[in-house]
Amino acid sequence: MPYEAFKDNEYIEKLVKELKDNGTNVIVGSLDKLINWGRSNSLWPLTFATSCCGIEFVSLGAARFDMARFGWEVARASPRQADFIMVAGTIVNRMAPVLRRLYDQLAEPKYVIACGSCAISGGPFRKSYHVAKGIEDIVPVDVYVPGCPPRPEAMIYGIMQLSRKIKVEKFFGGVNRQEKQREFLESHPISEVED
């Protein structure tokens, strides 16, 4: 997909500028590039679906939309093997701790895509007594994909945005996104689980 075809390039440009301002060592920078090239082209999603959006995610895996073209087809059932969660569907009160635990179990570096209006804001169920108003209070979100449910094309676009984001990240040294994640986790703590 050509660069101009993406809609929100300002965000990526800002990210790149921030990185450039700090300056990068040639060797580290080249290594970063190589690693990020690999990471961004083999994103493994977690098989996670709570409702309607999950079915569109199934269509995404089938022959017509075929996410294997981009290297995302290795959907893992265990969070320990996955790179990102595609939160496809509504998150309700009872599910919120489970989602948080899944996120905590993902191996670093990890990413979250909020897929569909329910995951973004609660969507049509926003006024309900048992629905979380968006997942951003539960886990830090990288990409939002609007729609109810989003078309598979929109989902492809969303994951492509995530790969672009990964491509400009610094893997060695200060990783800008990971800083934000630490801030988030500090401001949204969970107490020790007794087991």
Place this chain on the structure above:
Amino acid sequence: MANFQEKIAKLFPEATFEGEETVMISIPDVKWHDLALALRDDEDCLMDYLVTIVGMDWTDQLGCIYYLMSSKYNTMIGVKVTTTDRERPMLHSVADVWKVACLFEREVYDFFGIIFIGNPDMRRLFLSIDWKGYPLRKDYAEQNEVSVENERQSDMTDTYIELPDGKVEKKEVAIFEPGEFVVNIGPQHPATHGVLRFRTAVDGEEIKKIDVYMGYIHRGIEKLCEDLTYPQCLPFMDRMDYFSAHNYHHGLCIAIEKAAGIQISRRAEVIRVMMDELSRIASHCLFIGTYCMDLGATTMLFYTLRVREQILDIMEKTCGARMTFNYDCIGGVMQDLAPDFQKDVKALLEILPKNIKEYNKIFTGNVIAKNRMEGVGYLSREDAISYAVTGPSGRASNWACDMRKLRPYSIYPELDFEEVTATEGDSMARFKVRMREMEESAKILAQLVDNIPEGEYCVKVPKVLKLPVGRWFTVVEGCRGAFGVYIESDGSTKPYRLKLAPPCLPLAGVVDHITRGSKIADLITIGGSLDYIVPDMDR
């Protein structure tokens, strides 16, 4: 019908009768259990199928409306039981009369706080133990925050027993026996088809008991609808069982149109039925794909999704969406058919038999598939009725429960199609029934595709729709079974109570019974063959 009314009136002089189409019996709580037994066992009634329990809050009293059907006589009645106590409301349980009642009563307890005396498992169903208040009561105002802390869980459950002197005693019972080895399956598990959780007690590889734990996608649709006007309630139907979006829309539209006295055009009826049948094919296609994938045949998913995508294309051209169509509206359908609708449907009908033949060739006769499915998860006819397992799963146990035949609606009485049943009652039968239902749906489509009458696709309805005071109950056939809609109106533009009785809740309720004694690997086969949709059971 009148015959049994007289009989009931003689046996229970306290009972009062109202209503014409569906008789509503009101009975004091103390006599309810006896009446329930009489209704089930009396030869003139044989009400062996409990369709749903509608919990109600009329502000001055709390109560339940039970809808019952007879599998033999095909009659339907309602029974109303009420209590005026709001602090500690109690009714007698009928969990020993109809097995599915145990689950339905837990749902009512969860939403209204009505305690059922004699129910063996009086826990909350969808909400956590620490939930404050009962959300579907009219005076519910509590705030329950979203928390990321793990919710408190208990291995104990309550049961309320009535002592001979009339006092009610609370007793704590353990869900699992001491020393039982309990394995947790779900909510994040690829084979539970959504976020459903099974707490499974196993002995070696054998399943001893399953405690189904739901509510991971309970969105409170019924309460949301109470604050919305009737047309605004419709979009939620897409988001319950997202495979039967058209069928569910159809159900709610019929209920509202019946109440408002709206007569829709024949063109709209034909379009609605065609869309219902198209979504049935699409739904069964996805069922076959995911089910085979659960059993290890991943390739089938790609074959079946090919047909599904073709159907979604047809719908997209007309409705403008791939999944949440919001197409049926009060008075007809949202917009007219796309110009090449007929051509597309004909193309589909042409390739469908070839595809079904191909599925059978690849999978059904396969020796591994046979070994894994035949004789696994047997459900008898009596249990299917008692557990209210409707739809293809019930028909595989030889219970003719197709609502298109039993309680004909729309133009189904004019159509020539067969009700597919099987006698085996195992996973293979449930799979084959769905295969054959696709052929029957294609038969219906073939009858209609060249006979779409001209006319308006949507009749004029008042901009502000008010329903008269009253209550209506409609049952339609979704892709997974009987979908009931109960509307109670107080004469305003909003429903006083909208109860949606989904087919998938009883399907999850039967898992414990059906899996007892089988191997843990069969749980995937059995669960897959029941084909429940979790957002549908949780609502």
